Amino acid sequence: MIAQELFLGLMLLGLFAGILSGIPAMLAIAGVPLVTAVLGSLLGVFDLTFLNFFPARVYGVMSNPLLMAVPLFVLMGVLLEKSRLAEDMLAVLARMLGGSPRGMALSVLAFSAIIAASTGIIGATVVMLVLISLPAMQQAGVPKRTASGIICASGTLGQIIPPSILLVLLGDQIGNAYLEAQQKAGNFAPDPVSVGDLFAGALLPGLMLVGLYAVYILIVLRPTNGARPRVPSDVTAGEIVASFLPPLLLILSVLGSILAGIATTTEAAGLGAIGALLLAGYRDTGTLRGARPLILAAALAAAVLVFLSFAGIAAQTLALIAAALIGLGTLAAGLRLWRAGVMAGAVGETLKISGMVFGIVIAASLLALVFRGFGGDHMVEAMMAGMPGGTWGALALVMAIVFVLGFILEAVEIIYIVVPLLGPPLLGTDLSPVWFGVLLAMNLQTSFLTPPFGFALFYFRSAAPRDITTGDIYLGVLPFVALQLIALGVLIAVPGLATWLPTLIFR
Known part of the structure; x- marks a missing residue:
């Protein structure tokens, strides 16, 4: 038993050392457990027959219909980012809310909350905010540290506001x-936990976090000396409708179809990808301009189909016509984007992000298998049972571990390491799995902002001007990390924030 504990400790230390060394996380997460298993087998403390289950686990991951939603949601976000719809929304919002420091900061926050539900791609969102909103915020008199914190924190809202790729991965593991x-x-007959449950459960906590950010901006933000805010120009109703209506309808269709039980998560992700393709294809004006009416007709047909589904109306002939229009419009939009060079870039970026996610998922499956082969699951159960405070003490330990890991690991890595290893002892109690999943999502939100490896910080640094130092960025995000921890504390104290809406909709 002592030898197994020693090997487990060495494996975990080697895992963190491998990740911090700079080699791809997938190789570290898979390679260190494999080497540990071979060494343990040579010393007679590990049975290599455990590894016979690994091919079945890989097949289970790759054939999981839920995880098929990941590349579809990624493609949806990449296409919306490349269609420049987000840039138009931010420009219109800034003009609507005015050129004052508070107005500019709140416009960035409001824009990020909206776009978070449609893209969820942190890198693209943060870089876009730096390039578009940072100069305007500085010109309006927002201090550079505050501006840095607002952009970094707002750019990560896509991880907690559904539909979110992070919640899809959490839903798979929690379930x-x-x-x-x-x-x-x-x-032997528990109520299943779906991604829809987590989407509904994270909605109110996500909006609460946005509210905390807004209150902080209203309280602390003051114009710098000598700053002269820009005088906003008039915004027409047509500009507002053209900028906000298409992405908002797409978001409502995707999220609403899941919450209403009309579509599964994967089906809704497909709807989002097709909708984003139509929006991006219609917006592109450089190629095949004659195809725009067909793309518009396809978008209207998709809206009709969604409306018929929500209304529960069965009109087969109308549905067939709409489906044909959607198919033709999708082909036309794809061809326009391909000729413009947008489609190839979007597909390449989607493959890159999805490959990283699935690589970590498969590698973490091997890690969990080796961990159990050394008896780690029994050790974790004993440790949880011996925690003072019972279930609450064990929950506090898991939350503390996740928060600390957020300083050095990425959220996806934490999900596939922590949930399979530490989750079962907690989920075997009366603890609400939806509440636990939303708690993890809120906790993981901090991992994107905590130095030294917060991804939002890296993306901001890569696009920010040189007069904003790394120290400015770190100091700027500290208040927002504190706000995230306050939101986490409120969620722990009031579980109904995460459980009320899923119970109302699905139970």
């Missing part, structure tokens, strides 16, 4: 861990 834990506890 599997909850089912396994409940069956082990003797409950």
Whole structure:
């Protein structure tokens, strides 16, 4: 037993050392457990037959219909970012809210909350905010540290506001861990936990976080000496409708179809990808201009189909005509974007991001297998059971571990390391799995802002001017990390924020 504990400790230390060394996370997460397993086998403390289950695990990951939503949501976000719809929304918002420091800061926050539900791509969002909003915020008199914090924090809202790729991955892991834990506890028919549950559960906490950011901006933001805010120009109703209506309708269609039970998460992700393709194709004016009416007709047909689904109307002939228009419009939009060079870039970026996610998922599956082969699951159960405070003490330990790991690991890596290893002992109790999942999502939100490896900080640094130092960025995000921890504390104290809406909709 002592030898197994020693190997587990060495494996975890080697894992963190490998990740911090700069080699791809996927190789570290898979390679260190494999080497540890071979060494353990040579010393007689690990049975290599455990590894026979790994091919079945890989097949289970790659055939999981839920995880098919990941590349579709990524493609949706990349296409919306490349269509420049987001830039138009931010420009119109800034003119609507005025050129004052508070107005500019609130416009960036409001824009980020809206675009978070449609893209969820942190790198693209943060870089876009730096390039477009940072000069305007500085010109309006927003201090550079405050501007840095607002952009970094706002750019990460896509990880907590649904539909979010992070919530899709959490839903997959929480659902599997909850089912396994409940069956082990003797409950062989537990209510399944779906991504829709987490989407509904994260909606109110995500809006609460946006509200906390807004209150902070209203309280602390003051214009710098000598700053002369720009006088905003008039914004027409046509500009507002053209900028906000298409992405808002797309968001409502995707999220609404999931919450209404009309579509599964994967089906809704497909709807989002097609909708984003039509929006981007219609906006591109450089090629095949004659195809725009067909693309517009396809978008209207898609809206009709969604309306018929929500209304529960069965009109087969109308549905067939709409489907044909959508197919032709999608082909036309894809051809326009391909000729413009947008489609190739969007597909390449989608493959890159999705490949990283699935690589980590498969590698983490090997890690969990080796961890169990060394008896780590029994050690974790004993440790959780011995925590003072019972379930609450164990929950506090898991939250503390996730927060600390956020300083050195990426959110996806934390999900696939922590949930399979530490989640089952908690999910085998009466703890709400939806609440636990939203708590993890809110906690993981901090990992994008905590130095030294917060991804939002890296993206901001890559696009920010040189007069904003790394120290300015770190100091600027500290208040927002504190606000995230306050939101996490409120969510722990009031579980109903995460459980009320899913119960109302799905139960």
